[in-house]
Amino acid sequence: MESGAVGEQTLDEQLRELTEQVALDRRAAVDRSPETGLQLAASLAALARAQLGTGAGESARAGAAAALEPAQEAVLIRLHWLAHGSASAREAGALTEALRLFEQATRVIGHRELATNTIRQACDAYRYAAQRYPAAAGVCADGLSKCGVWLCRMDPDAAVAASEEAVRIRAGLFAANPEQSARYLASLNMLLRTLMIGRGRKQALAMYRERYAAWTSPEMTTRLRETPVEELDFTIKTAKALAKLDCRTLDRAGYLTQQGILYQTDGDLTTIEEINWKLGLVGLKPLAAGALADPPSKPVEISSSFGALGVRCTDPDALNKVRDAVIAAYAADGAALTESDTVRNGHESHWRAPDPQLNSGTVLGADVVLLERSGGWIAVKSLHWELTPVGGNPLARRLSRRWPVIAVNATENIAYELCRYDDGRATEYAALGRPAGQAALDTALAPLNFAALADFGADYASETQVRSAFGNSSLFAKVTELPLSGIRQTGSSRASGFGSSILFFRNGSGARQQG
Incomplete structure (x- = not known):
C-alpha cells in the first residue's frame, strides 16, 4: 500500500511540476516570439505525454481526456510556427511527435472528427513547409507519411493524398541524391498500403503504377532495383x-x-509475399513458381577417401568444449598433449599422405587431431583414426557419451558410410557400397534416421532432399553440414594457421598399447 501511495504521489508531483512549467512558459510566450512559442509547445507535449501514461482502463481514458487539450494546443502552436519560418528538421519532427500524442488521445476517447480535421491541417502545413523550406523537405515527407497512416481509419481519401505528397517530395529528393533510394522505397511502400484500404487489389495496383510512372524516371527505377x-x-x-x-x-x-x-x-509462404510486395513496388514481376534442382545426374559421386567425425554441439563455446572432451578421451588412454615435432607424421606435410589406412585399434594413442566448426557440428578429424571399422571408432564412442556423433567414412569411388554414435556406442548406420576387409558386426545397427539429419542440417533441407543427396559427398555435406574432408585434405588446402584447433598427442609413460 505504501509503495503504491508513493508511486501515485510521484506521478502527481510530476504532473504538478509540468503544469507549473506550462504556466511559466505560457506567460513567457506573451511576446509571441518563435522561441517562446515553441518552448510552450514542448512543455504542453511533455504534459500530454505524462497524462497519457497515467494507467489503464478508466484511468487511461481519464488521462487521455486530460491530455487532449495540451496535445492539441501543442500541435496548433507548432503548425503555426512551421508555416511561419520555424521549419527546421528538428521542429518538423517535434510536430510529428505532438501529432502522435494528439492522435493517441483522440483515439482513446473517440474524438474522430477532431482528430481528422487537425491532422488535415498538419498535412497542409507539411506541404507548405516542404515547398518553402527545402532543407526540411525530408522530415516533412516523413510527417506526411505518418499522417497518412493516422488518416487511414478516419479519411482514406485524405490518407492517400498525404501519402502521395510524401512520395512526390521523396521522389524529388531521390532524383537529386541517389543515396535516398531506401527512403523513397519506404514512401512508395506506404502509398501502396494506403491505396489498398477500401479498394480491390487490382484497382489499387493500377492506381499505384500510374502514380509511380508519373514520379519515377527510368534512371530512378534502375537505381531502385539496384538497392542492396x-x-x-x-x-x-x-x-x-x-x-x-x-x-x-x-x-x-x-x-x-x-x-x-x-x-x-522451411516452407514459410509469408517470405514469398514479402519479396513479391517489394518487387511490385519497383515494377518487377512476382517470383516465378520454379522447381527445386534435380538430384545430381550421378547419384553416387565419392570424390576422395577420408574419414571424420561430426559432433553435434551447438553451444556458443562448442569448439572449446569438444576440444576439452577430445583431450580427456586421449588422456584416458594414456596419450598426452605434446608439440608437433614429437609426434610421428605430425607435420602438415605428412597429413597429405594419400590413401588413409583402416585402423581397427580400440585404444587411442599418438595422433594428430584437427577441430573445425561447421554450422551446428564440430568436425573432428584424426590422422591415425581417420578410417575405422563400422561402429569401432574409439574417439566417437568417447565423445558420444556427451553429444550425438556421426562418423563419416568415404572410400574413393567405392563406399560412403555414416555411423551414428549415442551414449558411447554405435546405434545407426547407412551406406552406399562397402569396402573390403571389414568384419561382421556383433550387434545389429538401426537404419540411419535421415529426418534427424535434416533437422540438424543446413538450409532447412527436407528429409527427402537429404536422402536424395546421400552418396554425393559434396551435396550431402552441403545439406547436412557434415564434414566433406579429412585432415589430409585440410592439410593440403591450408599450410598453417590452425592455432589451438590442432592437437598433437603422444603415448605417455603409462600409456596402454594399442590392440
Whole structure:
C-alpha cells in the first residue's frame, strides 16, 4: 500500500511540476516570439505525454481526456510556427511527435472528427513547409507519411493524398541524391498500403503504377532495383534466405523462384509475399513458381577417401568444449598433449599422405587431431583414426557419451558410410557400397534416421532432399553440414594457421598399447 501511495504521489508531483512549467512558459510566450512559442509547445507535449501514461482502463481514458487539450494546443502552436519560418528538421519532427500524442488521445476517447480535421491541417502545413523550406523537405515527407497512416481509419481519401505528397517530395529528393533510394522505397511502400484500404487489389495496383510512372524516371527505377537487400526492411528470416541465395539487390531477387525461397525458409509462404510486395513496388514481376534442382545426374559421386567425425554441439563455446572432451578421451588412454615435432607424421606435410589406412585399434594413442566448426557440428578429424571399422571408432564412442556423433567414412569411388554414435556406442548406420576387409558386426545397427539429419542440417533441407543427396559427398555435406574432408585434405588446402584447433598427442609413460 505504501509503495503504491508513493508511486501515485510521484506521478502527481510530476504532473504538478509540468503544469507549473506550462504556466511559466505560457506567460513567457506573451511576446509571441518563435522561441517562446515553441518552448510552450514542448512543455504542453511533455504534459500530454505524462497524462497519457497515467494507467489503464478508466484511468487511461481519464488521462487521455486530460491530455487532449495540451496535445492539441501543442500541435496548433507548432503548425503555426512551421508555416511561419520555424521549419527546421528538428521542429518538423517535434510536430510529428505532438501529432502522435494528439492522435493517441483522440483515439482513446473517440474524438474522430477532431482528430481528422487537425491532422488535415498538419498535412497542409507539411506541404507548405516542404515547398518553402527545402532543407526540411525530408522530415516533412516523413510527417506526411505518418499522417497518412493516422488518416487511414478516419479519411482514406485524405490518407492517400498525404501519402502521395510524401512520395512526390521523396521522389524529388531521390532524383537529386541517389543515396535516398531506401527512403523513397519506404514512401512508395506506404502509398501502396494506403491505396489498398477500401479498394480491390487490382484497382489499387493500377492506381499505384500510374502514380509511380508519373514520379519515377527510368534512371530512378534502375537505381531502385539496384538497392542492396540489407537496406530494405525485410524480416530477419527473409534477409537470411536472400543472403544464402547470394541475392544482393532487389533486381537480383526478381530472378529467384518461389521454390528456392521456400527451400531456404522451411516452407514459410509469408517470405514469398514479402519479396513479391517489394518487387511490385519497383515494377518487377512476382517470383516465378520454379522447381527445386534435380538430384545430381550421378547419384553416387565419392570424390576422395577420408574419414571424420561430426559432433553435434551447438553451444556458443562448442569448439572449446569438444576440444576439452577430445583431450580427456586421449588422456584416458594414456596419450598426452605434446608439440608437433614429437609426434610421428605430425607435420602438415605428412597429413597429405594419400590413401588413409583402416585402423581397427580400440585404444587411442599418438595422433594428430584437427577441430573445425561447421554450422551446428564440430568436425573432428584424426590422422591415425581417420578410417575405422563400422561402429569401432574409439574417439566417437568417447565423445558420444556427451553429444550425438556421426562418423563419416568415404572410400574413393567405392563406399560412403555414416555411423551414428549415442551414449558411447554405435546405434545407426547407412551406406552406399562397402569396402573390403571389414568384419561382421556383433550387434545389429538401426537404419540411419535421415529426418534427424535434416533437422540438424543446413538450409532447412527436407528429409527427402537429404536422402536424395546421400552418396554425393559434396551435396550431402552441403545439406547436412557434415564434414566433406579429412585432415589430409585440410592439410593440403591450408599450410598453417590452425592455432589451438590442432592437437598433437603422444603415448605417455603409462600409456596402454594399442590392440
